Amino acid sequence: MNALHDPAPPLDVERIRADFPLLARTVHDKPLVYLDNANTAQKPAAVIEAVDRFYRETNANVARAVHQLGEEATAAYEASRDKLARFLNAPSRDEIVLTSGTTQAINLVAYSYALPRLQPGDEILVTTMEHHANIVPWQIVCGRTGAKLKVAPISERGELIVDKFVAALTPSVKLAAVAHVSNVLGTINPIAELARAARQRGIPLLVDGSQAAPHLPIDLKALGCDFYALTGHKLFGPTGTGALWARKDILREMPPFLGGGEMIREVRFEGTTFADPPHRFEAGTPNIAGFVGLGAALDYVEALGRERIVEREQALLEHATAALKAVPGLRIVGEAAHKAAVISFLVEGAHAHDLATLLDHEGIAVRSGHHCAHPLMQFYGVPATLRASLAFYNTHEEIDRFVAALVKVRQFLL
């Protein structure tokens, strides 16, 4: 995509794979083929070592101590906020709230932004393809306020029907919440277009970026949404990390959510005053080592180059899609024109879990189940799908091994 100015050479996959220790594992005495990246990603040694080094050399609490260790720990932790701001092209580092993951990020918006605002009759707009993390928090605040969930439909191919989404942005809608990339279908939603429509109607748009941040360049200034949530463990970073980005003017109006240390200005039994964002929303000791690791993950991804990652993953997606289509009885669920490298599928006559177990026996890790997206499963009328989700470190050979194994186990089973 950057072809005009000095194209970077393609990724050297063998070198990259050597960066990820877990990829050398065997499973059931077979070399592992890890195709469950949308569930959680593997970590480069740089991330593992950053966490390790933090505990060995710098470990201290943040923002609380005047001693040297505390200064170093605070600097390392806050540096990850800077890196996230740059990674997302956020207008300001003070708009980055560090959370334990997407789930906590979306719940923060639900409890602190939506809950105080919603009235009976108000609506929150989601889509059929959302992850439970982008459904259940809204159901909880709707339950408490009398507001209602409204669902923008998708097509059989798994694309959001943009006209219907826009038509659903009626005055009763107080917030819209959409996945940037579907974790089941791989669909890349046209966020800039949705944000423009929402903005024209004065409706804030939350984007669940869990599956987009690891795989696409994210430019918040260009996207034009109001909230963006992401999770670190899918972004090649440690578990227990994530972030919410929100516009400064919105964050300033949001009351605190969790109470505790770090988020206060002054505590008195008669009344407490709160810190400014982002600290207002970061109660208690954060996952300091985890965020140091997340910073290393962002560095790693940026060094690879996000355009090159997209290129490589698109090539893998094409290869895998073509190969899977040749498997007898196989149907791909989700055939959007713009897709990330996530492929859900069904095989006629075979239960998803049976195939997943048999593939696992061959060393191939795919996910089977509802993928935390029950309503989407209900839309397709299936209890579960199989899902192969790719990352830049996967290879064409791995895909070939996966598809060959699938043909074999299907035959074995049926």
Added chain:
Amino acid sequence: MNALHDPAPPLDVERIRADFPLLARTVHDKPLVYLDNANTAQKPAAVIEAVDRFYRETNANVARAVHQLGEEATAAYEASRDKLARFLNAPSRDEIVLTSGTTQAINLVAYSYALPRLQPGDEILVTTMEHHANIVPWQIVCGRTGAKLKVAPISERGELIVDKFVAALTPSVKLAAVAHVSNVLGTINPIAELARAARQRGIPLLVDGSQAAPHLPIDLKALGCDFYALTGHKLFGPTGTGALWARKDILREMPPFLGGGEMIREVRFEGTTFADPPHRFEAGTPNIAGFVGLGAALDYVEALGRERIVEREQALLEHATAALKAVPGLRIVGEAAHKAAVISFLVEGAHAHDLATLLDHEGIAVRSGHHCAHPLMQFYGVPATLRASLAFYNTHEEIDRFVAALVKVRQFLL
């Protein structure tokens, strides 16, 4: 304390120190003396390596995948729940909710237990010595419900006045919340006695065990409280880990707090049903690697033996208290009869931060500030104290270095 049956030999401190890589650090070109353990504890290599190994060998998401890696990750994660249940002598592993720390644990109780129950005129009883994490969440739910915070007083020595606490347990009190050990004063509160009084009056008691779990044997069956919160990073475990224990019958009645994956039974746009505890309260991908590390920390502490840790830390406390009392102009804040190895103090004429900076320059890490306990500072009429907080890996020699440096920098400054 276990002297009758086969007394264990005292801890071999040199060997133990070798287990903690960070203790070998220098700060401002001096060997580090780390006396900020109540802020966060250092980690033994066994913990650091458990986290490292998890990412290299087992990393996968939990409870979601049928593949081998997912099984292994789930088993490792759930094993830490078992270990915590044993560590606390909890009646059941299903009563252990894994959280990102004490702060999240207490907020869970505030939002899910207290918020739905509180009426205008109701009260929540806390004490003067609470950490902000055990004040602000209650203020938030009081603000939403019209309930009020009630404060049980302490003596000048820093002891909870038990009679007054018990007298404050009036019918309007719907929950009492008390630190097991004060992070500023070191005071060990008589939890079993408080719990008995609360129980007789049908008032549930929450115990903030942040500072107790790392230093005392905890026996939940004997304590008789209803909720117990702890944080992993002070317990020699990774950042971003913690737990709430609560009685099963109470947990069962609590509605979910955060919404997302893992905590549901079935999601439909028309209405969602939730999982049983503890999973109902664990929305989203947890800090899997962190909890694996916490399991290793519990193993480490149990291998040392908690009775032996108490013995050693009490000896360190005695030594440090005596040595500090000889420093001119020094006053110890918190002189309870039962104390953990936490010593707050003031030096006449010298600001806490100046001394802390000068001590840091000598390689000695103590904390100066309000220790997230503004109301306690207000009680003592000071903006800040210095605090030396010890762990079993500290030595008599370190304490001597600390006190000698304190004498020196005091003289230098004044």
Added chain:
Amino acid sequence: MTAPTPYPQIVLDHFRAPRHRGTLAACTHAADGANPLCGDALRIELRCVDGRIEALAFSGEACAIATATASMLGELVLHRDGADIGALGARFARLLESGDEDAGLGPLNALRPLQQYPARRKCALLPWATLCAALAGAPHATTEPDSA
């Protein structure tokens, strides 16, 4: 060296050609078992005479593990006293966890490889739970941990 397959030949045989598949004309007990997250749904119908299981039939859609287990279980429990089924079920659960042979469970020993696949044990347990529910007069059964 290869790990044991979770699908031994006998499991495949029972999956492909299940015994006791169908419904009973005159049934005395019945229950529906469902693991909705997995997508397994099984109905078991029984005819008991003097507390003994004289006929059994199952129907529904389920994965190979659940289907094969239901088929083999029919073989095992037919003509047994309903009162003995609970204990047998517990022995089967133990077999899945330990991977240890239990001669008294006959063909069901073929499911011992599930010791290695804990996430799939709920599939093998579903027919048992459904059978027990039917005997106990409960209409529904599930073996799904509530967080799937």
Added chain:
Amino acid sequence: MTAPTPYPQIVLDHFRAPRHRGTLAACTHAADGANPLCGDALRIELRCVDGRIEALAFSGEACAIATATASMLGELVLHRDGADIGALGARFARLLESGDEDAGLGPLNALRPLQQYPARRKCALLPWATLCAALAGAPHATTEPDSA
């Protein structure tokens, strides 16, 4: 080899014997600076004539860094035009961050070691913020990050 002390002799001297300590009989401008978490509280009073600072006094309780800075700052700003103070303050903030000498800041260069002690910079900045507040007609100032 030892790291530079954060409290050079001149800082100690100003802390122990602060210049310009006290209050002004006839003051034209004044502000209270407070970092409550730290426990620093300083009042600065000024007498300005034609925009020039002709007299300055500070009072209050503060740590050595804040006290010494207030004392040295008095030396530096006396007889200067109030309009120049903002720029001087910005240079001082830069000195704290970079640790680089700035000859124009005279004795305040003694605080350069705070480059190594970022948590203490707010103490050195408090007198500046209070002075700026006084000149701007604002009654209060703080340099405490709101999460302390």
